[in-house]
Amino acid sequence: MNDVLCSPVIATTIATAYAEDGYFFPYDVISETEAAGLLADLEAAEAEVAADRARLSMLRSYPAQLLPSFARLIRQPRLIEAVSQIIGPDLLVWSCGFFIKEPSAKSYVSWHQDLNYWGLDGEQEVTAWLALTPATVENGCMRFVPGSHEKKVVPHVDSFAQDNLLTRGQEIAIEVDEASAVNVVLRAGQASFHHGHMFHASGPNGTSLRRVGVAIRYVAPSMKQVSGDKLLVSHVSGKDEYGHFDVMPPPAGRLLEEDFDRARRNTEMKRGILYKDVKPELVKETRRA
Ligand SMILES: O=C(O)CCC(=O)C(=O)O
Numbered sequence: 001m002n003d004v005l006c007s008p009v010i011a012t013t014i015a016t017a018y019a020e021d022g023y024f025f026p027y028d029v030i031s032e033t034e035a036a037g038l039l040a041d042l043e044a045a046e047a048e049v050a051a052d053r054a055r056l057s058m059l060r061s062y063p064a065q066l067l068p069s070f071a072r073l074i075r076q077p078r079l080i081e082a083v084s085q086i087i088g089p090d091l092l093v094w095s096c097g098f099f100i101k102e103p104s105a106k107s108y109v110s111w112h113q114d115l116n117y118w119g120l121d122g123e124q125e126v127t128a129w130l131a132l133t134p135a136t137v138e139n140g141c142m143r144f145v146p147g148s149h150e151k152k153v154v155p156h157v158d159s160f161a162q163d164n165l166l167t168r169g170q171e172i173a174i175e176v177d178e179a180s181a182v183n184v185v186l187r188a189g190q191a192s193f194h195h196g197h198m199f200h201a202s203g204p205n206g207t208s209l210r211r212v213g214v215a216i217r218y219v220a221p222s223m224k225q226v227s228g229d230k231l232l233v234s235h236v237s238g239k240d241e242y243g244h245f246d247v248m249p250p251p252a253g254r255l256l257e258e259d260f261d262r263a264r265r266n267t268e269m270k271r272g273i274l275y276k277d278v279k280p281e282l283v284k285e286t287r288r289a
Contacts, residue, residue, distance in 0.1 A: 015085045018126075018193060022149030025184055025192030029078045029130055035188035039132040039212060041069045042098070045255060058263040059255075061270075063214065064096040064234060065263050071250040074216050075236045079128050082193060083218045087124045090238035092245060094118075094125070094217045094231060095270070099165060101140050101205035101212075106163040108140065108204050110171040111178075114217075115196035116156050117170065119227030119273045124220035125196045131186040132212040139211040140203045142192065143181040148199035158278075163204075167274040172199060221245070228273035232266050 017024045045067055049055040063070035074093045083091060101107050114127060135141035159169035176199055184192045194200060205211045221240040232248040251259045
């Protein structure tokens with residue numbers, strides 16, 4: 001993996017742009033070849049567990065718990081360096097999961113803010129979204145509304161729409177200035193970073209190739225789970241002097257039974273958080289944010 005760290009100029013640029021706009025991109029993390037290697041590892045694992053829907057869903061929702069290659073990715077020095085500029089050097093990964101849009105799929109993500117339903121008490125959180133395939137306008141890259149993170153959490157409505165990739169099909173209930181939105185175009189191996197209050201969305205994939213990105217949710221250890229159980233998290237940088245979350249070790253191998261057991265526990269706890277107050281018949285197996 002590429003271990004060239006940020007120059008002081010880039011570090012200042014990330015911190016300044018993020019504070020002003022609520023996001024920063026594009027940021028080179030790994031090479032296209034390395035991104036293709038991670039995608040190949042994911043796709044091999046998908047093929048291995050394809051017959052078991054629950055395992056396939058866990059693989060897509062918890063790759064850093066099940067595949068050593070993704071456990072390394074969430075600790076990648078370029079990612080840690082950039083995220084440290086935003087929320088400091090002590091970092092946990094609260095969750096890490098894929099957003100996959102299959103070829104010509106109608107799947108989309110409605111305008112939303114991440115921290116709306118996560119049950120966390122603060123905003124010391126940043127998402128690094130790393131492209132494993134190119135993210136383009138045609139295949140449904142994310143869109144960000146610059147400066148919208150300053151609005152704090154705004155009201156959302158739940159649509160439970162079939163093709164919406166979000167847990168509850170949640171959607172911002174106030175006007176979104178879509179005309180000012182920027183397209184988050186990335187090459188494979190690049191990342192974007194966004195604030196938990198950023199207004200963001202993405203459209204369907206109109207191409208004949210998969211669009212695959214991995215969303216890594218970094219939090220400062222001072223953050224607390226105030227609704228639901230505290231998830232099992234990964235400690236990826238610096239110290240954790242708070243102990244607010246239970247820390248799990250990285251996987252000792254590929255697709256191990258003990259790691260599926262942990263992923264199962266995390267799935268149950270995360271459902272309790274993301275689907276709080278939702279009728280059981282509306283709970284879907286594969287939604288993730
Ligand atoms: O991958 C996408 O299109 C949406 C991702 C997203 O909403 C997120 O990472 O918070």
